[in-house]
Amino acid sequence: MASGNATETVLSVKGLSKTFVTKRGFPNPVTVTVRAVDDVSFAVRAGEAFGLVGESGCGKSTTGRALLRLIEPDRGAVTYRGQDVLAASGAELRALRRKLQIVFQDPYASLNPRRGIGETLAEPMRVHKMGDRAQIAERVKSLLAEVGLPPSAADKYPHEFSGGQRQRIGIARALSVDPELIVADEPVSALDVSIQAQVLLLLRDLQARRGLSYVFVAHDLGVVRFFCQSVAVMYLGRIVESGPVEEVFNQPAHPYTTVLRQASPVPDPRAKSIAVRIEGEVPSAANPPQGCHFHPRCPNAMPVCKTVYPAWTQLTPTRGVACHLHTPAGS
């Protein structure tokens, strides 16, 4: 069942920031502050899959978790259909948690090995008082069917399933409370390539059938290009470019997007795709370079890039970039 107007913004994220303070080093540890998510803003429309892409450690997973408050952000605003997610508490927060669900990267780690699948799927429905025992048992069966598993799966345990089947169970668990938006955090990156395509096609089928919106976190451009309608490219905690997927990947405005695309040229996950691998190491988020964080790796770097972080430039109503190549007079 599709719902909502496709141009309507359902999720709005503004200025989201999250800093972690940790101790590093042995035998004399020092306190290190890491800006994992730094002033991140984007909007997700009803029924769309919005991709967050970038190399490992760019802050994309932390962004996905912070907007659901699985990690409490330090600053920013998150609104879902006009409701303030960060200010919600009590019954309001429980209702939001039902609408906003997450599918994790590692389905095995996210399933309790000692709990049967039927119980795993029934529990969220019991918590949200979604029916009596018989109704919930019936719904468990229909959820299993919806994700392509037989009713007998309800009586089994996680170790009795393959990786792809476990991810289907993870998806069924998220669907059990009838969510409207799912944060899919690297949902296929732990799976074999052939299984990745099946799970992506299932997620896409659910998007069409249930009118779901996704925030789709991935490091693989091919997967994002196949699955998402819009994308934000992240680097060291910040969004450096965003817009419609085909525009961003066909004509990248940011040099980082260009090198990401060159490192991952295959748009279809059914073909063998290549994970992001580009020249140079990602600098430490605990000590990002001055100016544009990408300048030590950027083939287009100019003197200004070493000292001034580029302002966000809106190229069109739906596309934006943070790069001095696109600011007036390279300022």
Ligand code: SF4
């Ligand atoms: Fe490269 Fe400068 Fe643009 Fe950064 S601001 S991406 S260093 S050209």
